[in-house]
Amino acid sequence: MESTSLVRLAFGTVGPAVEGKWSVPGTAQARYTERVGLRGANPAAVIQLIENRGGHRPVKRTWTVQGEITGSGLPALGAGAR
Numbered sequence: 001m002e003s004t005s006l007v008r009l010a011f012g013t014v015g016p017a018v019e020g021k022w023s024v025p026g027t028a029q030a031r032y033t034e035r036v037g038l039r040g041a042n043p044a045a046v047i048q049l050i051e052n053r054g055g056h057r058p059v060k061r062t063w064t065v066q067g068e069i070t071g072s073g074l075p076a077l078g079a080g081a082r
Contacts, residue, residue, distance in 0.1 A: 006050040006057070007031045008076070009039060013046060021052070036063045050076055 005028030010017035022028040032049040039045045040063055049061040059076050062069045 002054065004052045006052055007035060008048045008050060009035050010046045011042065011044040032061060041065065048076060
């Protein structure tokens, strides 16, 4: 089963989002951290680090202006998209 890591940046909980995909988890983690540094102060920004395992997409981290939440039970933004 192929596993990739995704980083999604959205300006709100609905609507369009920008998503990047990496096969190396460390690279995705670095991009997630970079996006938090660049966009994390925007009150509408939602940034997520997501693992993609054969169609199952558990969210590992979510950042909003209120701070970061970690855990595998978090909902992915636009879960039905892509």
